[in-house]
Each structure stands twice: as C-alpha cells, then as structure tokens.
Amino acid sequence: MKNLSSELIPLTPAVFYILLSxxxxxxHGYEIMKQVRHDTQxxxxxxxxxxxxxxxxxxxxxxxxxAGDKIDPDNTRRKYYKLTPKGRKTLNAEMxxxxxxxxxxxxxxLIPALDLDLSL
Amino acid sequence: xxxxxQIELAAQFYSLxxxxxPKKYVQTFHAEMVQTFKDNYRDLxxxxxxxxxxxxxxxxxxDLKGIGREQVVSFMKIPLVLLIVFCLLISSTVMTIRISxxxxxxxxxxxxxxxxxxxxxxxFPVRKTSKKSAKKIWxxxxxxxxxxxxxxxxxMNTVNMLTIQDVLSYQSVPLGILFLAGMPLLVILSGYxxxxxxxxxxxxxxxxxxxxxxxxxxxxxxxIILMLVWEMASTNASSVSYMVGSWQNNLExxxxxxxxxxxxxxxxxxxIIxxxxxxxxxxxxxFIGKKSAKL
Numbered sequence: 001m002k003n004l005s006s007e008l009i010p011l012t013p014a015v016f017y018i019l020l021s022x023x024x025x026x027x028h029g030y031e032i033m034k035q036v037r038h039d040t041q042x043x044x045x046x047x048x049x050x051x052x053x054x055x056x057x058x059x060x061x062x063x064x065x066x067a068g069d070k071i072d073p074d075n076t077r078r079k080y081y082k083l084t085p086k087g088r089k090t091l092n093a094e095m096x097x098x099x100x101x102x103x104x105x106x107x108x109x110l111i112p113a114l115d116l117d118l119s120l
Numbered sequence: 121x122x123x124x125x126q127i128e129l130a131a132q133f134y135s136l137x138x139x140x141x142p143k144k145y146v147q148t149f150h151a152e153m154v155q156t157f158k159d160n161y162r163d164l165x166x167x168x169x170x171x172x173x174x175x176x177x178x179x180x181x182x183d184l185k186g187i188g189r190e191q192v193v194s195f196m197k198i199p200l201v202l203l204i205v206f207c208l209l210i211s212s213t214v215m216t217i218r219i220s221x222x223x224x225x226x227x228x229x230x231x232x233x234x235x236x237x238x239x240x241x242x243x244f245p246v247r248k249t250s251k252k253s254a255k256k257i258w259x260x261x262x263x264x265x266x267x268x269x270x271x272x273x274x275x276m277n278t279v280n281m282l283t284i285q286d287v288l289s290y291q292s293v294p295l296g297i298l299f300l301a302g303m304p305l306l307v308i309l310s311g312y313x314x315x316x317x318x319x320x321x322x323x324x325x326x327x328x329x330x331x332x333x334x335x336x337x338x339x340x341x342x343x344i345i346l347m348l349v350w351e352m353a354s355t356n357a358s359s360v361s362y363m364v365g366s367w368q369n370n371l372e373x374x375x376x377x378x379x380x381x382x383x384x385x386x387x388x389x390x391x392i393i394x395x396x397x398x399x400x401x402x403x404x405x406x407f408i409g410k411k412s413a414k415l
Contacts, residue, residue: 028156029152029153029155047186049182079152
C-alpha cells in the first residue's frame, strides 16, 4: 500500500519551508514568514497571499493543525500552528528525497562542474 | 501621526484589500492576515524608520495572485447543479437575441451579477478530488467543462440554425462575441483547473482537448437532430414573410439551401477551430495551472 505522506511528494517550495519552520515548534503566521526568510537566506519571501493559501491547503491535507490562540507578550492574540504526525512524516520523506538528490549529484561529481557553493 | 496610528491606518487599507478573497476564506483568515500584516509593518518601521513602496508592491501583488487563485478554487466548489442552472439560464437568454438583443444583454448582465452575488454570499461545500484518481484528473475536468460548453452550444446552434441567417446583422454580433469568448474561456479554464489540481501541464492539454472534443460533439449531434426536424424548420421559414424576403435578397436558389449552406459551413469551421485550439488553449491553461499550484 502506498504511504499516505508520499502522495504529497514532491512538495512545493512554500509548503516545504513552512513544514521545515514548524519542525522547530508551534509558530504563528509572522513567525513562519520570518523563519522561512531566515532558513532560505532571504531567497524565499512569503507574502500573506502565498502563506495563508499554503496554510489553508496544508490544514486541509492535515499536514498541520491549529495549535490554538495565545496571548503574546505584546498583549496581542495570535493563532499558532503546529505539525501533525502526517506533516512530520511528509517533511521527513521530502528531506530524504533532497538528500538522495544530493547523493546523486555527489556521485556524478556534478558539483565542481556546476561550480556550486554549498557552504552555508 | 504616531507609529501606532500609521500601522492602524495601513492595516485598515489592507483589511479592505483582503475582503476580495472568497467569503469563507475571509471568515477563516481575515484577522490573522491583518495581524501578520501589522507585525510585518511594525518590524519594518522599527528597523528602517519608514515603509517604502517596495513593501506595498510585494504585499499587494502577492495578495492579488492569492485572490485570483482562491476565487478560482472557490468557483470550483460550486455544486454542479448550480452551474447547470446558470448555464441553462444563460442559454435561454441567448435565445432571446432574435427578439431583442438589448433585452438579451440586459438579462445576461442581471444573471451574471446575481450569480456572482450568490457565489459570494453562500458558502458551498467542498467538492474534493480523490487522490487515487489524481492521474486521471483531466478526464473529470475535461468532461465537466465539456458538458458546460455543450450546454452553451446546444441552444445557440439550435437558434442559429432554425432562424434566419443574416451574418451581417448587428443582432449576430453579441452571439458571436459570446461564442468566441465563451469557448476559449471554458477550454482554458478546463486546462487550468486540471493543471492546478494535477500539477501537470499534460493533463491540462488533455483536459482542454477533451472539453473541445465534447463541444464539437455537441455541434455535430445538434446538427443531426436539426436535420431530423428539418421539415418543420423549412416550413416555418417559408411561411414567415421576412424570412422569405431575406431569402430573395440572397443568392441561394432555395429556402432550405439558403438556411443550410451558411449554417453548415459555420459548424464545420467551428468544429475544426475547436479541435485545433482545444489542445493549445488546454496546454496553456494547464501550464498556468501548474505554475499557480506551485505558489
């Protein structure tokens, strides 16, 4: 039987980075936005339209769930999101796919040819 | 104006923009989206001292894309029965073109506005696509839009063939515009939705081609049906004085030939155009859908 989480693979960049940001814990919308920008060194900037469109589909696919409203130190109520077990499995499957792709690139010795700088 | 007032004012403007999303989406995400906007705005104001045009351009353009995408998704969730009723209403109204083109245009406007109002006001249940059938998604979408196209073509073809043909008449213009705009729109929408759900341009191409093929099928079938009722149609044509008058001004030798010749030519041309452009428009729709799915 096909693994449920693998049906959603490959993920779109927005969904992948949102899952990656939520892997560190519960976050609200703006925190997700900042985390994605940080994780991608500013290469992926999620606007509200892309962020909430992705969150909507991820909620519907049960990759994430509502973690409830919290009152933050600035006295503002914000909604938090967290990964579901399916979301974590999907993230793991996608990361595995990325690692396998990197292995192929290494194996074929494509990195020097492409002149990639992999240092972070 | 202090910092907080500036943030509130910007948020009020942004709040108006996001009301353009579908109603259900606004109900779910409005407060969050405004809060995220405020957080973003405040951060930028504190770190850079001002909020530039680039921030607004980036935010608004992303939301405009989101509004377009969500409105299409919302449209797809409308129950099939409502779409059929809508198409029947449109088709019946198109039939009134021979009575009064002005009346037809007014009625079409009223129907479209009323339908959009209902779509905006009502929250329709989600029509989910089974993941198991993801590989054959083009079949479902192609068939769905093909049937809609058929419902659109059938009465139009009937009215055109059973009434007097006068291609130069201003009365034919709205009908022509409806057909020329409606067919590509439905085919490209078919390709777009198939591409959006399957993330595959090829499925968009197949879906568009299927939609166009079903549309062409409707043209052929309705022509055959009309041939069966031809006797009645020709009797009607020859008994109406203005039809006879128009025939006499034409170069055709007989009334039946006068009626059939241009109609059949138009049908053949329409069918060929639909089949050729179905694949092209479907592929374009599929490509756009695939790109939209990646956002």
